[in-house]
Amino acid sequence: MGTRLLHRTIRKNYFLRHPLPKPTQKQCMLHRTFPKPISNLSCEALVYRRHGAFSDVLHLEEVPLFYNGREDIYIRMLAAPVNPADINMLHGNYGITPCFPAIGGNEGVGEVIKVGCNVNSVKPGDWVIPTDSGFGTWTTHAVCQAHQVTSIPNNISLISAATVSVNPCTAYRMLMDFVTLNPGDTVIQNGANSTVGQAVIQICSSMGINTINVIRDRPNVNALIEKLRSLGATYVITEETLQKQEMADIFKVVERPKLALNCVGGRSAGDLFTHLMDGSTMVTYGGMSRKPTPVPAKAVIFRNIKLYGFWMTQWKKDNLHDVAKIKGMLSDLIEMVRKGHLLEPACTQIPFKEYETAFHDSLNPCGSKNILIME
Amino acid sequence: MGTRLLHRTIRKNYFLRHPLPKPTQKQCMLHRTFPKPISNLSCEALVYRRHGAFSDVLHLEEVPLFYNGREDIYIRMLAAPVNPADINMLHGNYGITPCFPAIGGNEGVGEVIKVGCNVNSVKPGDWVIPTDSGFGTWTTHAVCQAHQVTSIPNNISLISAATVSVNPCTAYRMLMDFVTLNPGDTVIQNGANSTVGQAVIQICSSMGINTINVIRDRPNVNALIEKLRSLGATYVITEETLQKQEMADIFKVVERPKLALNCVGGRSAGDLFTHLMDGSTMVTYGGMSRKPTPVPAKAVIFRNIKLYGFWMTQWKKDNLHDVAKIKGMLSDLIEMVRKGHLLEPACTQIPFKEYETAFHDSLNPCGSKNILIME
The missing domain is CATH 3.90.180.10 (Medium-chain alcohol dehydrogenases, catalytic domain)
Known part of the structure; x- marks a missing residue:
């Protein structure tokens, strides 16, 4: 050169x-x-x-x-x-x-x-x-x-x-910036085994927030379910379960989700709407299925569900000079790491x-x- | 009885x-x-x-x-x-x-x-x-x-x-409550010949806001285009045009839309995303096609497009006792009616x-x- x-x-x-x-x-x-x-x-x-x-x-x-x-x-x-x-x-x-x-x-x-x-x-x-x-x-x-x-x-x-x-910060911001989550509230997410998904499970667990974690069916599904549960997942279900009666049983125990995190799109995301609380929010941060998310008119009109995207890169650009906000987020996450609540x-x-x-x-x-x- | x-x-x-x-x-x-x-x-x-x-x-x-x-x-x-x-x-x-x-x-x-x-x-x-x-x-x-x-x-x-x-109030609230529209801004809507759509055209026209109005192709399409133009529509196009080069010509003249109003869903709504301004908002108030709106992950993640629903019935319930707000809206609309800006x-x-x-x-x-x- x-x-x-x-x-x-x-x-x-x-x-x-x-x-x-x-x-x-x-x-x-x-x-x-x-x-x-x-x-x-x-x-x-x-x-x-x-x-x-x-x-x-x-x-x-x-x-x-x-x-x-x-x-x-x-x-x-x-x-x-x-x-x-x-x-x-x-x-x-x-x-x-x-x-x-x-x-x-x-x-x-x-x-x-x-x-x-x-x-x-x-x-x-x-x-x-x-x-x-x-x-x-x-x-x-x-x-x-x-x-x-x-x-x-x-x-x-x-x-x-x-x-x-990148990934823990993405999970943190999506949990902090769109709805106010209190202990006992529920978050549902697809692609729950993604690195962001695993951070979501651990951050929610440390905050007393229930998570319903949707994964694709696979040969070793029980091992994966056990792994996510060991991180603190409240429920781990396959995409097929979203259409089954088991969901009603879950909602006898925990509240319906006020936040849905979507990194898959397609039917996996569309099937989440049925289970969300009225007035809830879906945040999309990925599109692994490479298919658009089908949003039913009734969900947004009659049930007031709102849809946003989240992109950590954009958040960083928007907050580049807000040193206190960046330091605060990192300090919270590193504290969770130190306490063993957020594993590497x-x-x-x-x-x-x-x-x-x-x-x-x-x-x-x-x-x-x-x-x-x-x- | x-x-x-x-x-x-x-x-x-x-x-x-x-x-x-x-x-x-x-x-x-x-x-x-x-x-x-x-x-x-x-x-x-x-x-x-x-x-x-x-x-x-x-x-x-x-x-x-x-x-x-x-x-x-x-x-x-x-x-x-x-x-x-x-x-x-x-x-x-x-x-x-x-x-x-x-x-x-x-x-x-x-x-x-x-x-x-x-x-x-x-x-x-x-x-x-x-x-x-x-x-x-x-x-x-x-x-x-x-x-x-x-x-x-x-x-x-x-x-x-x-x-x-119902219909003029729906149009009014969707134009007022989601983004700040200034003269010269652009709104795009499908189902533009609906009663709400016609109110949107007239209210925007009286405020100096450009409208791109999407209608279904039909035998008498030119008569309908003329009718909507006479109400103040800036552009009237068919759903097919959304995928054509003509759109680029429109955006040489007017800004890209910061607000999309959707009463159709399905592909008619999905095709709007390509043309929206980054950071814009889609408000869904109907689902005439009875098909969900396909939302691309990139539109919400990288282009920060937000999706909401609007339902006048819910707005009325939420604002039932805000007499000033209701009176203000009706007063604005009736003034437009009196001035001939909003036809029966x-x-x-x-x-x-x-x-x-x-x-x-x-x-x-x-x-x-x-x-x-x-x-």
Whole structure:
């Protein structure tokens, strides 16, 4: 890679790390005021220059980093997961598009190595996670500015720290931001075995909220039911059960749900409406079945059910400068982790240089999560 | 009809005119404190004792009325439309169910004949319309209490007065309560030739709001397009056009819609999502296609489109005692009527005793509205 191309890589990644005016914006704003480098470093990063399958477009490259010693923070990345959204972003099938060339990965944890003289929000040795999406976490090192990372305590496991900022945060916000949930209330969700789904079960359990967890039928269904129950699920049922008399029995014991979380769409989502409380809310955060959710007119008109979407990436953009809100959320979640109420996800740790093996099955949300370990 | 049965009719209709605790409540609360009658009157009313087709269940009967001379208002009904919702209610296919025997009809206008000594909200000669649904307007006369009717000016046409409280109010609330619309903004709606749709066109036109009006293709489509344009429609298109390049041309001229109004469901509603502004709102108030609205995950997640239902009956229940809000809405609408910005709906006036002819085609929202004239 020639120097000219390397400079271009860096400049574009610099912009990638700044919020774009619109999430679907396809063109870069070329800031001409890129700071003059005063210290040259480099990293190894997984770079892509066009959309496509990871095996075609993603390559490990040496990339220069410029640390100015004033506003910059120099970070050693420790661990970064491969999330389904990262893969969708590689494919160009996601709500935000990076400017090319781009470093992949949106989530992870790093350790601060050194900070510029004007930085007082973090110090060397701190653990930090990206504040916004599009950070480019699949790298050994990074240079960024103070608002681009948030420090977290380093007394939780590396895996918990590397995976707290997307899925548990998604679960947390969906439970906090749409309806007021009190102990004894009920939440229903499909795709309950997804990483978000498992976080929903654990957060609800710690708050005394009942969960009805819908999963697809499968050969080992009883083992999965046991696993989700052990996380604190009140009920675990298959999609077929939604149409059966057993539902009436459930509602003799717990209230009807005032919140439905939908990451599947199609019939799996449509079948939830029958069971919701009048005036309840459905929040859609995924569409695993790739089918639209069929919404009956009567459910919204006569039963006043409301439908919203939730996208953590957008929430981060909207709340980028609300440090107290971000810190509050992370503090709550990390406290749950510390108390053992929010377990680290089942995952396979893969050395960074063996990254190719990390991308298999990454689009299967029920599969084991793969985490790149940089050290 | 024996006296015992007549008394039962009245008692039940008395409760019908009081708000039920829940719109779907199937059982009556039997208030034993029904006031002792001190003046006996009677009316002729269209009574039904069970759900079914109008020809099977609806009969013109003489029904006694009890006027106590204190809190009661004695009304002569002047005109009452036959709305699709009334027919759905006859069929038992609506969000509220009357207690039987019941008098049909939810909308209409009456003239106050006399008022009890404790009534000061209306006076003899005033025109009044029902405040809530379930009044039972298909009758020559009625006795009710002050909060059950709202007075309106009698310097608009009888037809406008008899039809202002359901469809124009539905259009008005959907335009006011979900997004803030400013001149130059755009609203898109399907079923644009429905009575609500025509009110939406006229209210938007008077506010400087663009409307994109979707109708089904039909043999006389150009005549209908002309008719809706003459009401103030900015664009009138067929459902097929939603998938064509012409839409891009429209959005070179007007903004993308921040509000979609849906009374059809099915593909007609699903095809609207492509054209909505990010962050916009779809309000569903009908399901004429009897098919659910297919909601794409990407529309709600990445484009933050929100979905609500609207039901005028529920709004009335929720705002029954907010006299200022109800009066304000009616005052705005009647001012539009007076200025010629909101025309009376095309309708066929049918003498009350010939009621049977009024029920044909009443479920066809694109057909002419039938209005019973009591005098």
